[in-house]
Amino acid sequence: MNITRRSALVAGASLVAGTSWGQALPNKPITLIVPFAPGGNADIVARWIAVPYAKLLGQSVIVDNRGGGGGAIGTALVSKAPADGATLLAATPGQLGTLPHMFKTPYKLDDFVPIGVLSKTSIAVVVRNGDVRVKTVEEFIAYARANPGKLNVGHAGPGSPNHLAMLQFENAANCRFTPVAYKGSGPALIDLRGGTIDVMFDQISSSLPHLKAGTLTTLVVLGLTRDASVPDTRSLKEAGLPEFDASTYIGLLAPKGVAPSVVAALTAAAQKVASDPAFDLGLKAIGSGAHYEDPKRFAEILKADEALAVSLVKQGRLVNE
Known part of the structure; x- marks a missing residue:
């Protein structure tokens, strides 16, 4: 940004x-x-x-x-x-x-x-645009359940809201990832774009430039409602998942x-x-x-x-x- x-x-x-x-x-x-x-x-x-x-x-x-x-x-x-x-x-x-x-x-x-x-600020599940494994949140959850620990998921550091959001999502969706901690969203986004990690739990504010550029896309907003910045991305409830607010x-x-x-x-x-x-x-x-x-x-x-x-x-x- x-x-x-x-x-x-x-x-x-x-x-x-x-x-x-x-x-x-x-x-x-x-x-x-x-x-x-x-x-x-x-x-x-x-x-x-x-x-x-x-x-x-x-x-x-x-x-x-x-x-x-x-x-x-x-x-x-x-x-x-x-x-x-x-x-x-x-x-x-x-x-x-x-x-x-x-x-x-x-x-x-x-x-x-x-x-x-x-x-x-809302947190969303963010992936590379064009990742054929996880085009929707349903596919994301199905892949994670079928391949426990195979998805490398980045977050902004231990104890960060991103980290807690990832843990809450794992519990809600009954799946497990391999977490990768960074010193902030900036370095993690670089690795997500480059393919070092597969997914990121990130605030929309830090991901937005990449979303607008079309290099990244959101699968679901981890909140009670949609976010106006990504209006086409469903909320947890709309995706059929237990609700929590990871804002x-x-x-x-x-x-x-x-x-x-x-x-x-x-x-x-x-x-x-x-x-x-x-x-x-x-x-x-x-x-x-x-x-x-x-x-x-x-x-x-x-x-x-x-x-x-x-x-x-x-x-x-x-x-x-």
Whole structure:
């Protein structure tokens, strides 16, 4: 996805700079850490957030990709950063609620303060266009059942929403894959196009350029309804499968200990960004969408993700692979 500076500025054009929110922040640039490689959903959304967020706060916002460990490396950096509001995390619930139940992480959920959710993106099953084995979701499931473990399925890293979506789909469709973990969707999409892996569970936002180019195609949207970005792709219910919602939320978090006044400023600006129609239009153009949840609701989403992780661990399904 090629987001030009001009198009990013359009997303924040109707936002008013110079509010008093920035006065609560330290007088230095804000680093927004994305715990995944460039090219994935979290990276794409974070770059759309950065420009209007900086305009509102009156501070530069620098997006810093720190991929690895399913997001644990970048998340750990934020957990250890000074609690002054100058270092933030743009992440999915998986880095906070899931990873600590998969392997020992140098942080836990309580080491962060939620600022708010700003976007929601559908996840779909994505394959190479022209793969004769899996032209439909029915053929995909039939092939996977007849050939357990033969399909190499990529995801954005251990504990990522893509990983959890894959596990939920395996349970729903009664099939098993060979999972292949990456440091983000970007590298996985390269391997999918090149034939190194067969299938990918991916956010529509990161796959959309390849879908538009005709190199990749979607088989089913892993949600309760169709997605407007791929309107001809059926939802789980339409495909006759048990329903679950594997949509990805991207939210902002700060290290524990940030002053309430700073959290309030960051939250107010985040809500303003998410509620701006231009921001929503910008995200919809790339296969995502604005979706605001306040810190309390974000904390509930994180806890729900943690409960899903605990359930999958008990089933022996959630492992670091």
